[in-house]
Amino acid sequence: MKVAALVPVFEGAHYLPALLSALAAQTRPPDETWIAETNPRPETEALVRNRGARYVAVSPGDFDHGGTRSRLARQTDADVLLLLSQDALPAGSEAVERLLRPLESDAGVAAAFGRQVPPAGAHPFTRMKRAFLYTGASKVQRFEDRHGSGFRTAFFSNSFAAWRRGPLSGIGWFGERRLMCEDVSAAAALLAAGHAVAYVADALVEHGNEHPLRVELARYFDIGATHALDPRLETDFGSPHGEGLRFVRFGVRFLLEEGCASHLPAFAVWSAGKRIAYSLGRHHRALPAGLARRFSSLPAWWTPPAPR
Numbered sequence: 354m355k356v357a358a359l360v361p362v363f364e365g366a367h368y369l370p371a372l373l374s375a376l377a378a379q380t381r382p383p384d385e386t387w388i389a390e391t392n393p394r395p396e397t398e399a400l401v402r403n404r405g406a407r408y409v410a411v412s413p414g415d416f417d418h419g420g421t422r423s424r425l426a427r428q429t430d431a432d433v434l435l436l437l438s439q440d441a442l443p444a445g446s447e448a449v450e451r452l453l454r455p456l457e458s459d460a461g462v463a464a465a466f467g468r469q470v471p472p473a474g475a476h477p478f479t480r481m482k483r484a485f486l487y488t489g490a491s492k493v494q495r496f497e498d499r500h501g502s503g504f505r506t507a508f509f510s511n512s513f514a515a516w517r518r519g520p521l522s523g524i525g526w527f528g529e530r531r532l533m534c535e536d537v538s539a540a541a542a543l544l545a546a547g548h549a550v551a552y553v554a555d556a557l558v559e560h561g562n563e564h565p566l567r568v569e570l571a572r573y574f575d576i577g578a579t580h581a582l583d584p585r586l587e588t589d590f591g592s593p594h595g596e597g598l599r600f601v602r603f604g605v606r607f608l609l610e611e612g613c614a615s616h617l618p619a620f621a622v623w624s625a626g627k628r629i630a631y632s633l634g635r636h637h638r639a640l641p642a643g644l645a646r647r648f649s650s651l652p653a654w655w656t657p658p659a660p661r
Contacts, residue, residue, distance in 0.1 A: 357431035358383035365439035366397040381450035391416040419531025438512040444557035452556035463520035463548035467513040467556035509540035513558040533575040570630040571650035577634025
């Protein structure tokens with residue numbers, strides 16, 4: 354089984370030495386690694402090629418969360434595509450091997466994602482979010498599980514994930530224009546097509562992903578817009594609003610139990626801001642185009658591509 358690691362990079366070349374070294378040190382290292390850099394720099398290309406990886410340049414206006422990953426996926430003939438975020442670092446030498454096990458043992462599993470753990474010294478909000486989303490129990494989800502798990506059934510993350518090439522190709526890869534949540538949308542499509550997806554709790558990556566509030570709000574605007582643009586998600590898996598309420602309740606308990614009660618006012622502001630940003634994204638069609646670009650984390654996405 355040939356495995357190709359695919360890593361989109363934006364202003365993240367400083368993460369690459371540690372990431373490429375960690376991949377090379379795995380008990381099951383990828384057979385090839387592809388780095389796609391948005392706003393390409395010669396020094397990054399030199400670093401990547403010197404490490405034996407392949408480099409793809411992406412113009413700033415051409416980046417798309419789905420389209421860029423689809424472009425990488427089509428350039429390799431690997432059986433399994435290993436997707437990573439630039440700042441996700443495999444924890445231990447067996448992380449990739451463990452992530453691949455569900456695909457090797459069950460032909461019905463089309464994709465698997467690993468557990469994200471916060472790095473040492475992470476902010477309480479980061480630790481809280483990781484604890485909520487990534488539990489210690491592995492799970493295999495199928496389409497029928499939506500009756501019990503609802504929207505959570507399709508939860509998936511490309512920060513550390515493995516996808517079978519055949520099924521992913523069959524659903525059109527990650528799409529060509531996907532503002533956000535290309536991983537969730539692809540997992541949902543695989544589930545609806547009769548495949549299973551796995552969460553692998555012992556396949557660990559350290560991933561902080563800490564953003565200033567303004568960046569976090571822009572991301573939630575984009576998530577809301579993505580859900581509006583892909584109504585199939587709610588048609589098949591129900592509303593995500595219950596997950597938001599569960600997270601707020603979990604967050605309050607987490608902060609109190611961790612002795613971080615002083616963060617509760619900031620958490621209230623953070624939660625309210627994200628809810629407003631998400632709602633604005635859901636109703637982006639009612640906004641002037643200029644406001645959507647201003648609120649989004651990807652302003653260029655809102656300008657339709659020129660005909661080719």
